[in-house]
Amino acid sequence: MNRASGAGLSLCQTLFYQGGKTMFRPVAQIPLDYSVFKDKNSVFAWAPSGAILFGNGCVARTGQELKRLGVSRVVVVSDQGLVKAGIVQKVLDALEQAGVTYQLYDQCEADPSVETVEAIAALAKDADLLVGVGGGSSIDPAKAAAILVTNGGSIRDYQGCDKFSKAPLPLVAIPTAAGTGTETTPFAVITDRQRAWKMPIGGTGIMPALVIADPELTYSLPPHITAATGMDALTHAIEAYTSRCTEPISDALAIQAIKLLAKAIRPAVFRGDIDRDARYDMMMGSMLAGYAFTSASLGISHCMAHPLGAMYHVPHGVGNAICLPVVMEFNMGAWPERYADIAPFFGEDVSGLSVLDGARKGVECVYRLVEDLPIQPLEHWGVTLQSLDQLADEAMKGGDRPNNARMTTKEDFIRLYTKALTLKKQG
Numbered sequence: 044m045n046r047a048s049g050a051g052l053s054l055c056q057t058l059f060y061q062g063g064k065t066m067f068r069p070v071a072q073i074p075l076d077y078s079v080f081k082d083k084n085s086v087f088a089w090a091p092s093g094a095i096l097f098g099n100g101c102v103a104r105t106g107q108e109l110k111r112l113g114v115s116r117v118v119v120v121s122d123q124g125l126v127k128a129g130i131v132q133k134v135l136d137a138l139e140q141a142g143v144t145y146q147l148y149d150q151c152e153a154d155p156s157v158e159t160v161e162a163i164a165a166l167a168k169d170a171d172l173l174v175g176v177g178g179g180s181s182i183d184p185a186k187a188a189a190i191l192v193t194n195g196g197s198i199r200d201y202q203g204c205d206k207f208s209k210a211p212l213p214l215v216a217i218p219t220a221a222g223t224g225t226e227t228t229p230f231a232v233i234t235d236r237q238r239a240w241k242m243p244i245g246g247t248g249i250m251p252a253l254v255i256a257d258p259e260l261t262y263s264l265p266p267h268i269t270a271a272t273g274m275d276a277l278t279h280a281i282e283a284y285t286s287r288c289t290e291p292i293s294d295a296l297a298i299q300a301i302k303l304l305a306k307a308i309r310p311a312v313f314r315g316d317i318d319r320d321a322r323y324d325m326m327m328g329s330m331l332a333g334y335a336f337t338s339a340s341l342g343i344s345h346c347m348a349h350p351l352g353a354m355y356h357v358p359h360g361v362g363n364a365i366c367l368p369v370v371m372e373f374n375m376g377a378w379p380e381r382y383a384d385i386a387p388f389f390g391e392d393v394s395g396l397s398v399l400d401g402a403r404k405g406v407e408c409v410y411r412l413v414e415d416l417p418i419q420p421l422e423h424w425g426v427t428l429q430s431l432d433q434l435a436d437e438a439m440k441g442g443d444r445p446n447n448a449r450m451t452t453k454e455d456f457i458r459l460y461t462k463a464l465t466l467k468k469q470g
């Protein structure tokens with residue numbers, strides 16, 4: 044997700060609804076220079092994805108939507124958790140009712156690997172379209188496989204931004220967790236186990252052509268996964284709002300995402316089985332945050348969370364939940380006005396406070412939130428003081444480090460990880 048590398052967006056496959064007829068249409072090449080920060084002297088461009096179908100129960104329309112696209116053979120990509128939750132079956136039923144032929148790959152694992160991407164690509168070599176059903180661990184390998192099917196080679200060849208030349212196979216994303224926002228981002232995160240490295244793979248060609256976002260699908264998410272994925276979404280929104288690459292459109296999206304997520308996350312975690320509004324707002328918030336960080340980038344919470352995932356299998360959302368408050372405290376002084384905007388979204392009154400005290404209040408809100416939520420501390424995942432030197436080395440390589448509000452050294456990362464280790468500690 045390195046936005047400071049000077050890469051540009053390429054061909055984007057977009058789905059247009061025109062007079063009830065749906066078709067794929069390539070959008071013209073939009074060259075973007077990511078080497079400049081988006082202050083008022085710089086140029087930014089927006090190339091949003093295809094269509095979005097959003098609302099309770101909309102997954103039942105999957106088959107008819109695909110039929111309208113004229114596809115006949117699809118590969119559905121998911122994982123065993125989604126099979127057990129009965130969600131995969133809902134999608135398959137909708138395909139069958141519409142007469143769409145499918146093959147199912149349901150073996151995606153947490154932090155999906157190069158090998159998983161290769162297996163999906165092999166299965167999809169004659170397919171018209173991929174359907175990713177799940178969280179980031181299902182939708183991301185579907186996105187990556189879409190590149191391999193048309194471009195060949197190894198997925199390692201496509202690490203970075205726009206490294207593929209041919210348009211990937213079109214993809215439909217059906218998110219089942221309100222977290223990564225992968226349904227609205229041009230990124231896939233694939234783990235290279237040989238290097239214990241989470242590879243960012245990007246390009247507008249892997250933006251889903253159609254998103255079917257049904258908040259009802261998240262009702263079966265258990266509290267600890269609702270908490271972790273929800274904190275990932277909140278991290279996206281806050282990092283996008285405080286990065287060095289902000290611009291007016293991403294600001295609007297990030298603010299609305301923080302508002303929705305800050306209010307909905309506790310009800311979604313603690314009574315997500317009955318609180319339909321909280322589930323709805325979480326899904327909308329995570330989707331908006333996905334758009335926001337696609338343009339505004341992320342910060343060093345993500346640089347810290349990725350090696351925790353690659354080296355210690357700390358779930359992505361857990362890593363961000365633990366790192367976000369510590370990172371906000373570190374960053375706060377670099378842009379206090381932005382951090383001061385955050386507390387009111389958590390219902391805190393900052394009137395009469397100095398900007399810095401308002402910013403501090405925003406940071407406290409996130410510390411308190413993480414304390415309340417069912418998130419396991421880093422020690423639970425085997426992270427110790429001895430781990431920190433190597434973790435800091437890996438965090439230094441994070442693509443979003445140049446985009447963070449405050450410059451960060453290896454020593455800073457060691458201090459930040461040390462503080463993160465104390466969060467949520469039992470006893």
Ligand SMILES: NC(=O)c1ccc[n+]([C@@H]2O[C@H](COP(=O)([O-])OP(=O)(O)OC[C@H]3O[C@@H](n4cnc5c(N)ncnc54)[C@H](O)[C@@H]3O)[C@@H](O)[C@H]2O)c1
Nearest residue numbers: 124125154178179180219223225228230232260263264359
């Ligand atoms: N592409 C992007 O823009 C982007 C952004 C952030 C993170 N990521 C990547 O996404 C991955 C993490 O994805 P994630 O946080 O969505 O989690 P995940 O996909 O790993 O899912 C976590 C668990 O939740 C289960 N689950 C999902 N939805 C469920 C439901 N509705 N009911 C019951 N169980 C359900 C899954 O079976 C799985 O066991 C990481 O690899 C991370 O690096 C990608």
Ligand SMILES: [Fe+2]
Nearest residue numbers: 223275279359
């Ligand atoms: Fe994330």
